[in-house]
Amino acid sequence: MKRIAIAVALLILATVPLWIGNSFYINIAAQVLIYAIFALSLNILAGYAGLVTLGHAGLFGVAAYTAGLLITSGHGQLVVALGSCAMTIAIAGVFAVLALRGTGLGFVMITVALGEICWGLAFRWISVTNGDNGVTINVRPHPFGFSLESAEAFYWATFAVFLLTIGSMAVFVASPFGAALRGTRDQPRRMTALGYNVWLTRFLAFLFSGFWSAVAGLLYLYYNQFISPEAVSLSSSAEALLMVIAGGSGTLLGPVIGAGLVVIMKDVASAYISRWNFVLGAIFVLIVVFMPDGLVPGSMRAWRWLNSRRVRTPVAATATPAIEVADDGA
Amino acid sequence: MTALEVRGLNKSFGGLRVTGGVNLIVEPGERRLIIGQNGAGKTTLFNLITGELSIDAGQVLLFGSNITRAPTRRRAHMGLARTYQIITLFPGETLLRNVTLSLLGLSPLRWNPLARLDRQQHLVDKALAALSRVGLQHLADRPVAQTSYGERRRVEIAMALAQEPKVLLLDEPFAGLSVEERGDVLRLIGSIPRDVTIVMIEHDMDVALEFAERITLLHFGQVVVEGSRAEVVEHPRTKEIYLGA
Numbered sequence: 001m002k003r004i005a006i007a008v009a010l011l012i013l014a015t016v017p018l019w020i021g022n023s024f025y026i027n028i029a030a031q032v033l034i035y036a037i038f039a040l041s042l043n044i045l046a047g048y049a050g051l052v053t054l055g056h057a058g059l060f061g062v063a064a065y066t067a068g069l070l071i072t073s074g075h076g077q078l079v080v081a082l083g084s085c086a087m088t089i090a091i092a093g094v095f096a097v098l099a100l101r102g103t104g105l106g107f108v109m110i111t112v113a114l115g116e117i118c119w120g121l122a123f124r125w126i127s128v129t130n131g132d133n134g135v136t137i138n139v140r141p142h143p144f145g146f147s148l149e150s151a152e153a154f155y156w157a158t159f160a161v162f163l164l165t166i167g168s169m170a171v172f173v174a175s176p177f178g179a180a181l182r183g184t185r186d187q188p189r190r191m192t193a194l195g196y197n198v199w200l201t202r203f204l205a206f207l208f209s210g211f212w213s214a215v216a217g218l219l220y221l222y223y224n225q226f227i228s229p230e231a232v233s234l235s236s237s238a239e240a241l242l243m244v245i246a247g248g249s250g251t252l253l254g255p256v257i258g259a260g261l262v263v264i265m266k267d268v269a270s271a272y273i274s275r276w277n278f279v280l281g282a283i284f285v286l287i288v289v290f291m292p293d294g295l296v297p298g299s300m301r302a303w304r305w306l307n308s309r310r311v312r313t314p315v316a317a318t319a320t321p322a323i324e325v326a327d328d329g330a
Numbered sequence: 331m332t333a334l335e336v337r338g339l340n341k342s343f344g345g346l347r348v349t350g351g352v353n354l355i356v357e358p359g360e361r362r363l364i365i366g367q368n369g370a371g372k373t374t375l376f377n378l379i380t381g382e383l384s385i386d387a388g389q390v391l392l393f394g395s396n397i398t399r400a401p402t403r404r405r406a407h408m409g410l411a412r413t414y415q416i417i418t419l420f421p422g423e424t425l426l427r428n429v430t431l432s433l434l435g436l437s438p439l440r441w442n443p444l445a446r447l448d449r450q451q452h453l454v455d456k457a458l459a460a461l462s463r464v465g466l467q468h469l470a471d472r473p474v475a476q477t478s479y480g481e482r483r484r485v486e487i488a489m490a491l492a493q494e495p496k497v498l499l500l501d502e503p504f505a506g507l508s509v510e511e512r513g514d515v516l517r518l519i520g521s522i523p524r525d526v527t528i529v530m531i532e533h534d535m536d537v538a539l540e541f542a543e544r545i546t547l548l549h550f551g552q553v554v555v556e557g558s559r560a561e562v563v564e565h566p567r568t569k570e571i572y573l574g575a
Contacts, residue, residue, distance in 0.1 A: 176434055176450070177443040183420060183431050190418045193380060194435030194493070195406035208443070 013159060017152040025268075026151040027223075032263045033155075033162040034219045039243040039255035040169055041212030046241060047249035048173065049205045050185030052108055054237045055095065055115025059210050061122055061232030063088040063217025068135035068227050069128070077141040085214040091118075092210025096203045115237050122229040134228030141222060148222065158219055165212055169252055172208065181205050182250075246287050248294025257295050331394045333358040333527035334379070334497050339388035341371075341378055341551075348374045349551040352388070356497075359524040363542035364531045365572055371551035372531045373415055376499050380412055381405050392497065407436060409496030413486040413503060415531070419474045425485050426470040429457035432489035460492035461485075464518055480511035487518060491526075498522070500530040504537055512537050535573070539563070547572060 016029045038060055045051040067084040075083070099110040122129045129135065140148040148154045172178050183191045184198045191198050221227050230236070243262050248254025262280065270276040291298025336354040340347070348371045356362050364372050377383040379390055381402035389398045397405050420428050433453050434440045448454070461467045464484040469477060474485065483503060490498055503519065504512045516537050522528065532538035545562040547555040549572075555565045562568050 171446075172443050174446050174448070175443045176437075176439045176445060176447045177441055179427070179431060179447050180434065180440050182423075186420045186422065187418055189382065190414070190420075191431075191435070192402045193382065193406060193412055194432050194489070195403050196435050196440060197403055204441075 010163075013162075014156075016159075017155050023151040026155050028263065028267050030151070030155045030158045030223060031267065032260045033158045034216055034223060035240070035243060035259035035263050036256040037162055037165045037212060037219065038216035039240055039247070039259045040165055040252075041209045041216060042240050043244050043249060043251075043255045044169070044172075044181075044205055044209040044212070046244050047251070047254075048178065048181050048185065049202055051099075051202065051205075052241065053099070053111040054108055054234065054241060055099075055111035055113070055118070056209075056213060056240055057232050057234075057236035058115040058118030059088050059092055059095065059213040060217040060220065060236070060240075061118055061227070061229075062091045063214035064221040064227040064231060065122060065129060065135060067218050067221050068137055071137045072135060077143070080141075081218060084218055085211060088214035088217065089207050089210045092206050092213070093203070095210070096206035100199060100202055100206075111237075112234065115232070115234060119229055119232045119234070122232045129229075132229060134226055136226050137221065138225070140225065154223065158223075161215060161219060165215065166252060166256070168212075173252065177201070177204070242284060246284055246294060248296035248298070251294070251296045254294050254296040261295075331358070332356060332391070333360065333393060334529065335389075335391040336375075336379065337389040337391070339375070339378055339390070340386045341374060341383060342386055347551060349378060352548075352551070352553055354546060354553070356527055356529055358393075358527055360527055361541055361543045362527075362529045363538050363545045364529060364548060365533075365535075365538070365545060366548035367572060369550075370548040372548055373501055374551070375548065376412060376501055376529075376531065379499065380410060403435075406493065410499070411490040411493045411495035411497070412499040413490050413501055415501040415505060417479075417482045417486055419482060419485055419489075421474045424471050424473055425461060425466055425477065425481075425488075426454070426457050428474060428485055429460050429488050429492050430454065432492045433457055433460075436493055457492060460488045463491060463521075464488040465514070480507050480514075483507060483511070483515060484518065487515070491522065495526060497527045497529070500528060500532075502531050502533065504532060504534050516540060 017026050020026050020029065042053065042056045045053050045056075063084045066087040067080050070080045070083050095111070095114050098114060099107055102110045123131060140154065142148065143157070146153065148157050180191070180196055180201050184196065184201050188198050220231065239262060243258030244255045245258070246261055247256065247258025261283070265276055265280045265283070269279065273279055287295060287298070332355050334354070334356040336352055339349050339352040341349040352375060364375065366372050374383065378385055381397070381400065385398060389396060391397065392405065392408055392410055395408065397408060400408070420431060423431070430447065430453050433456055434447075437453070439445065439450065439453070458467055458470060461470050464487055466481060466484055466488065469481065474482060477485070483506070487500070487503060500519070503515055507515060512534065519528070519530075519541060530538065530541060539559060542559050544557065545559055546553055547562060547568055554571060555562050555567050557565070563573070
């Protein structure tokens with residue numbers, strides 16, 4: 001049943017350009033996938049490692065700016081992709097070394113500060129980043145000779161990367177390292193006593209998360225052909241965290257659903273509702289109140305509850321006549 | 331060579347001295363009981379031995395190796411395992427996964443992000459064997475959250491035993507258990523082979539005395555009495571401080 005549901009969902013996603021038709025909505029779908037990749041990368045830290053970060057847009061921005069600057073200085077696409085990922089992983093390492101010195105709220109505050117430093121550099125280091133005007137690129141890449149200029153081609157390329165992302169996340173989560181990472185989230189002290197290096201486990205998780213943030217940042221740049229300090233801001237980090245929490249942190253599907261919710265509210269519902277961010281806030285409050293684990297775990301719990309009621313109902317139905325017969329007999 | 335040796339261990343929290351010049355020598359295979367009133371520094375002593383608390387002064391030796399500066403995780407790899415007074419399990423995971431995590435802690439496989447953990451049959455088999463040893467194999471697939479307190483206590487011991495430690499520190503393994511469960515856990519601890527040295531903190535003197543060969547009485551972070559079971563029980567200071575006159 002689960003496999004059939006996954007296959008149907010993948011089929012629907014793979015054929016989006018065929019049944020949507022409209023380029024605007026195909027582009028929205030591509031954006032959902034880009035933000036889903038970003039939210040999945042954040043989910044490694046916030047969901048599986050228990051490290052809630054509010055500076056992740058900094059890593060996303062580092063990737064996009066590095067790629068933008070490499071492209072504008074005339075480098076080839078392979079150099080751009082590798083350079084951008086390498087730079088982001090290196091910065092993720094710096095983030096980890098600094099942020100892992102703190103725990104709980106201290107950790108969150110350090111990540112806020114690091115994210116703000118990235119934003120400050122993007123905004124104020126005008127000679128490199130072009131400040132508020134951002135960095136513009138003229139063309140999208142042509143991997144293996146395929147043009148990604150059309151909305152359909154870009155969507156399918158993004159979908160392929162999304163599949164790779166979610167596949168690698170599934171492997172990661174089911175692996176011994178993934179189990180160890182969850183252990184450091186639940187009982188760090190116990191994990192140390194069991195022989196785990198909690199700090200190094202978290203550090204490596206940071207690098208893995210940084211890599212997928214880089215992939216999302218690259219796709220964002222290719223999609224918009226533009227990067228500005230806004231994408232690096234604290235509100236972007238908070239938005240990504242909102243996607244993870246709303247969908248369900250520590251699940252594979254949750255961040256994807258959360259990304260869909262936020263992007264659709266922001267880019268589609270905003271055309272019809274002027275106070276869309278008020279509506280998004282209200283939805284988030286409802287999720288927190290009624291499904292505190294997020295939409296995916298909450299829906300699964302509701303489904304199990306409904307199933308259990310459905311199973312109990314026939315028992316009650318058969319029990320009633322038995323009592324009636326007994327009454328008649330009396 | 332001693333299994334565990336503690337020399338002149340000192341620890342203070344601010345102005346409060348919680349461990350003052352503690353010396354302890356535990357021979358290989360020995361069953362040592364640590365007793366003392368609440369606040370005597372028993373769990374603190376365990377935390378200092380495992381490295382979960384840093385030492386102000388003194389040394390800890392494990393089979394002759396000075397582990398004073400070794401991080402906690404390194405001590406686990408050297409054969410030191412412990413259980414906790416307050417049960418410290420992974421509540422969202424099954425009993426099998428809890429014990430598997432314990433086994434994984436000493437395996438290089440813990441760094442592997444590509445293999446599937448549930449397909450590591452050698453780990454699963456060893457975890458099931460450890461659960462079987464504590465009589466919980468039939469609950470292997472049950473989440474910790476759905477087990478009783480007594481079963482959780484036994485999982486704690488299974489996790490420690492799964493690592494095949496040389497020295498096992500048991501911190502109040504009978505706490506919160508029913509009389510029947512205490513009997514089960516005592517039999518379980520009694521069945522641990524002699525190649526494992528055991529140091530246990532316990533308040534329940536009925537079960538603890540049955541286990542102990544030598545006893546150390548701590549009082550305000552200092553060793554007050556130490557000796558064989560009979561010597562310590564008969565000692566006037568033990569009666570004065572711990573057993574009551």
